[in-house]
Amino acid sequence: MPFPRLALRFVALAYLGALLAAPVAMVFWRTFEHGFGDAWAAVTTPAAKHAFLLTIVIALIAVPANTVFGVVCAIAIVRHRFRGKDLVNALVDLPLALSPIVVGLAFLLLYGRGGWLAGLPFDVVFALPGMVLATIFVSLPFVVREVVPVLREIGTEQEQAASTLGAGWWATFRRVTLPSIRWAVAYGVVLTTARSLGEFGAVSVVSGRIVGKTETMTLHVEERFQSFDYVGAYAASVVLALLAIATLVAMSVFKPREGVSNGDRG
Amino acid sequence: MTARAETLPRPAAQSRPGAALAQGLATAYLSLIVLLPLAALVWHARGGGLDAFRTAITEPQAVAALKLTLVASVAVALVNALMGTIVAWVLVRDRFPGQGVVNALIDLPFALPTIVAGLTLLALYGPQGPTPIDIAFSRTAVVLALLFVTLPFVIRTVQPVLIELDREMEEAAASLGATAFQVFRRIVFPNLLPAVLSGVALAFARAIGEFGAVVLISGNLPYKTEIASVYIFGRIESGDPPAAAAVSVVLLLLSFTALLAIGGLRRRVTRHDAVS
Numbered sequence: 001m002p003f004p005r006l007a008l009r010f011v012a013l014a015y016l017g018a019l020l021a022a023p024v025a026m027v028f029w030r031t032f033e034h035g036f037g038d039a040w041a042a043v044t045t046p047a048a049k050h051a052f053l054l055t056i057v058i059a060l061i062a063v064p065a066n067t068v069f070g071v072v073c074a075i076a077i078v079r080h081r082f083r084g085k086d087l088v089n090a091l092v093d094l095p096l097a098l099s100p101i102v103v104g105l106a107f108l109l110l111y112g113r114g115g116w117l118a119g120l121p122f123d124v125v126f127a128l129p130g131m132v133l134a135t136i137f138v139s140l141p142f143v144v145r146e147v148v149p150v151l152r153e154i155g156t157e158q159e160q161a162a163s164t165l166g167a168g169w170w171a172t173f174r175r176v177t178l179p180s181i182r183w184a185v186a187y188g189v190v191l192t193t194a195r196s197l198g199e200f201g202a203v204s205v206v207s208g209r210i211v212g213k214t215e216t217m218t219l220h221v222e223e224r225f226q227s228f229d230y231v232g233a234y235a236a237s238v239v240l241a242l243l244a245i246a247t248l249v250a251m252s253v254f255k256p257r258e259g260v261s262n263g264d265r266g
Numbered sequence: 267m268t269a270r271a272e273t274l275p276r277p278a279a280q281s282r283p284g285a286a287l288a289q290g291l292a293t294a295y296l297s298l299i300v301l302l303p304l305a306a307l308v309w310h311a312r313g314g315g316l317d318a319f320r321t322a323i324t325e326p327q328a329v330a331a332l333k334l335t336l337v338a339s340v341a342v343a344l345v346n347a348l349m350g351t352i353v354a355w356v357l358v359r360d361r362f363p364g365q366g367v368v369n370a371l372i373d374l375p376f377a378l379p380t381i382v383a384g385l386t387l388l389a390l391y392g393p394q395g396p397t398p399i400d401i402a403f404s405r406t407a408v409v410l411a412l413l414f415v416t417l418p419f420v421i422r423t424v425q426p427v428l429i430e431l432d433r434e435m436e437e438a439a440a441s442l443g444a445t446a447f448q449v450f451r452r453i454v455f456p457n458l459l460p461a462v463l464s465g466v467a468l469a470f471a472r473a474i475g476e477f478g479a480v481v482l483i484s485g486n487l488p489y490k491t492e493i494a495s496v497y498i499f500g501r502i503e504s505g506d507p508p509a510a511a512a513v514s515v516v517l518l519l520l521s522f523t524a525l526l527a528i529g530g531l532r533r534r535v536t537r538h539d540a541v542s
Contacts, residue, residue: 012356023386073292080285091300097521099475101495102514106303109310169284198379201477218381237382244377
């Protein structure tokens with residue numbers, strides 16, 4: 001039945017082209033239509049460079065924090081029974097479904113004027129700590145969600161063997177558990193990094209959007225656009241799009257299946 | 267295997283300090299990062315009393331924003347159910363040059379910052395775009411932006427099920443005289459349904475809370491293209507956190523509901539996997 005097959009192929013590719021490929025290609029074209037020089041100048045202004053640096057700093061704090069937490073939380077979810085486990089599961093998934101604006105507002109109300117934790121000796125809201133916390137919140141689920149299924153699949157036999165042979169819990173984790181989950185962790189780290197670099201809504205609320213101070217790359221894109229500097233907005237977008245494409249490449253390298261390829265399946 | 271494990275003394279007992287540590291760390295981290303801010307949000311939402319809460323969420327502009335968010339998200343879920351299934355089918359069952367690249371591109375909306383997604387759509391379909399189409403500042407634009415960010419969900423939940431699906435069943439049905447449509451309706455569709463629904467629920471949940479992709483292209487016109495996230499943002503900006511918190515609690519409840527539905531569907535999908 002060649003006809004429906006070709007028709008479906010056409011429909012699918014037309015949909016992807018109109019929704020995904022053409023718009024992204026358009027931004028690349030708009031960025032470079034006046035030459036490479038303009039685009040380069042637009043992403044090397046002091047504000048753009050500061051935004052880029054700030055985004056990297058936030059990711060460098062948020063990603064390791066969520067990686068350590070992700071592994072620990074996955075072990076707690078899979079290996080141990082405890083009361084409130086369903087609640088832990090729900091809380092881990094919540095950032096996937098919750099509006100980033102709501103996340104930002106929650107931090108604003110907690111640490112801002114009149115909040116329960118407003119009296120801290122350093123600024124949280126409209127400063128780096130708040131932006132880091134908001135980024136940690138939105139990128140929290142990824143490592144947990146990648147590691148949990150792999151931990152389930154590898155089972156506990158090897159870990160039990162190690163501990164009957166006298167290995168402590170740390171040695172067991174480092175020598176037995178960690179090597180089997182490392183690809184899942186890597187995949188989760190890639191997703192976490194992409195989410196951290198791209199966060200907009202939550203950071204928009206807690207940062208106060210002070211140019212050259214609390215402005216990240218995504219905020220910079222919006223601010224340039226609102227100031228009618230389209231080349232600046234498009235050029236910064238292209239930088240972020242290139243990071244996204246790099247993420248896709250990394251994702252295809254760390255596809256989760258490979259993490260369990262050496263494990264014995266059932 | 268289970269019987270043997272039960273007769274032996276549990277070696278896991280040795281790893282107790284690790285267990286307690288993992289559990290304690292995970293709980294503390296989650297409480298500090300997720301639970302405490304959300305508790306503050308709910309606290310502030312009810313701070314002005316139940317009447318103030320009710321006034322805030324029945325404000326006509328808030329109602330219009332919530333309604334648009336819900337209607338647009340339902341529309342986006344339906345389009346995703348259809349198009350996501352078609353794309354997944356083409357990626358699994360069809361063969362054409364460049365398929366690997368197309369397959370990799372599907373994840374782009376996950377990796378691309380939402381503000382960039384909105385900007386790309388505006389560049390092509392906005393007033394300065396090369397096409398005669400100009401949908402900027404319309405409800406169509408809201409739906410389009412939501413379709414962009416939710417694109418991968420249905421495709422990525424249906425794809426693995428379609429790969430695992432035993433083609434012998436379809437071949438048997440076809441050899442017994444079933445038409446292509448009958449094979450799809452009686453064999454393929456029932457097998458895919460839990461995965462489609464699970465992807466649709468994920469897309470719906472994502473659409474309900476979306477902000478970055480919509481904020482540039484929708485123009486945020488009150489009563490027309492203003493979605494709930496943008497309304498909340500506007501309330502924060504104009505110094506009215508209690509109203510922002512009240513509408514946020516409504517969105518929070520919607521997210522929770524969507525998550526519960528996803529959890530239920532995911533259990534159904536896994537059970538299906540375990541049987542096959």
